[in-house]
Amino acid sequence: MLALALSEWLGNRLLAGCIAVLAALLLSMWLMRRLARPALSLFRALAGTALSYRDGDFSFGLRWRHRDELGDLVAAHNELGGVLREQRLSLVQRELLLDTMVQNTPVAMVLVAEGGHVVYANLAARRLLNDGRKIEGLAMDALVRAAAPALQDAMDRGGDGLFSVGEGDEEEVYHLARRGFRLNGRPHELVLLRQLTTELRRQEVQTWKKVIRVISHELNNSLAPVASLAHSGAELTRRGQTERLEAIFGMIEERARHLEGFIRGYARFAKLPSPRLEATAWPLLVDRLRSQIDFTVDGPLPEEPVRVDVPQMEQALLNLLKNAHESGSAPDQVALRVRRTPGLLRIEVMDRGTGMSEAVLANALVPFYSTKRSGTGLGLALAREIAEAHGGRISLNNREGGGLAVAMVLPVSESTLP
Structure with missing residues (x-):
């Protein structure tokens, strides 16, 4: 219509058609820009909120009036912002709590x-x-x-x-x-x-109390019979009945030797020196132990010599083997097993005795703790001290089918092998 009107006015149909097409294009571009302006504003807002999210600011939200695909995009964007705000708030609270704990x-x-x-x-x-x-x-x-x-x-x-x-x-x-x-x-x-000053002093007091109780109990158990026997010997001597004096003196000697061994055990535990490492072949160490107590060897012994303090390691293993024999296990079921793994040496003493309850397992390695009537509670404690002096540790576990396995794990460096 515009072209017809212009052709009547200009008298040239070609020029009128060109002008009409140009006017239609300009009008279309203006209408398209006007219709796309809200969407462009939305895209700019989306870009701005994305930059805010990158900077850690999640307080922005968007609005879109129409229920179309862009509306779905805006809703998802706002939902994401809400989730990020909640996470940021939770993270800030956790950081504040952690900082308060660390600072105090x-x-x-x-x-x-x-x-x-x-x-x-x-x-x-x-x-x-x-x-x-x-x-x-x-x-x-x-x-x-x-x-x-x-x-x-x-x-x-x-x-x-x-x-x-x-x-x-x-x-x-x-x-x-x-x-x-x-x-x-x-x-x-x-x-x-x-x-650790307060904790160590408190523990030191408890340890001294326990030591005093154990020593007092052992001294009373030895000195009371000695006093009674000495009194009986004096009465027999006064009456001229000397035929029983030899038995009385023998019992006094037995109690005195028991007390001497008890005190020697405490002194050995208290004066344990730093280990002096030397290369020792396993067959030699096993032969030294077998000369003092019976046991079997479970599996082959490592071919590589081990660097330990031989007297200390011998004492530790001897204590473990004696405990195994006193557990009620048959002598032929007391076994020693040595296994070598990369960087570690595992020495196990196993028996088929009665095992240990959970309470005993938790306290067995504590010095002066003993469930035996005449025990000092130093055998396992001394073995633990020797293992830790060598940089290792000791663990106790009940075995399937009955019995106990005491494992001594020692670190072994390839560079220290002879």
Whole structure:
């Protein structure tokens, strides 16, 4: 119609047609832009909220009036924002709780980066290492050098350990623990310093009480019969009845020797020296044990010699084998088994006795704990002390079918083999 009107006015149909087509294109473009403007605004809003999500701001929401595909997209976007807001709030609360716990724990915690600089420290660490001042960004080596020499020695030794600060009544005992891990792809080390003075003193008091009770009980069991026998011997002597004096003196000697052995056992446990490692072949060690007690060997012995303190290891295994014989097991069912695995040596003493209850298993390795009438509670404790002095450990487990298996696990480095 526009072309017909222009052709009448201009008198040229071709020109009128071109003008009409151009006008139609401009009108179509204007209408399309007008219709697409809300959708374009929505896309810009979507891009803005996506950038906000990237920056950690999840407070934005969108609106779309029409119920179409774009409306579904807006609803899904708003739902995603709500989920992210809830997760962010939960994460913030957890971080606040964790930070509160870390800052108020009595354990000093220091996170050290690869270069040796402190990247995080709680309040206890600041008080211990820098009089309460901030230590983030400082060199850990410089902080350690400025602290007590005992801490520096403990750090130089590497690994976990105990060290003491101060002297006399002002002495404080700390436990040092070090753990390495990777954070954001880079190696870090977490250093934990825990004060153990109160716990150790409380445990020390309980241990002394238990020692005094055990020693008092054993002394009374020996001295009371000795006093009674001495009185009886004096009465017999006064009456001139000397024929029973030899038996009385023999019983006094037996009780005195028992008391001497009891005290010697305590002294051996208290004075255990540091192990002196030497290479020893297993057949030789087994022969030394067999000369003192009967047992069988379950499976082949390792061909490689073992580096241990021979007297200490012999004493530990002898204690375990004696316990196995006293468990009610038949002598031919007391066995020793030695297995070698990469980096570990597992020594097991097995029997077919009555085993142990859960309560006894939980306390069997505690010094002075014994279920035997005449036991001192030092056999397993001494074996445990020897195993730990060699860098190992001891575990006890009841066997299927009855009996007990005591395992001594020792670390073995390939570089230390002779």
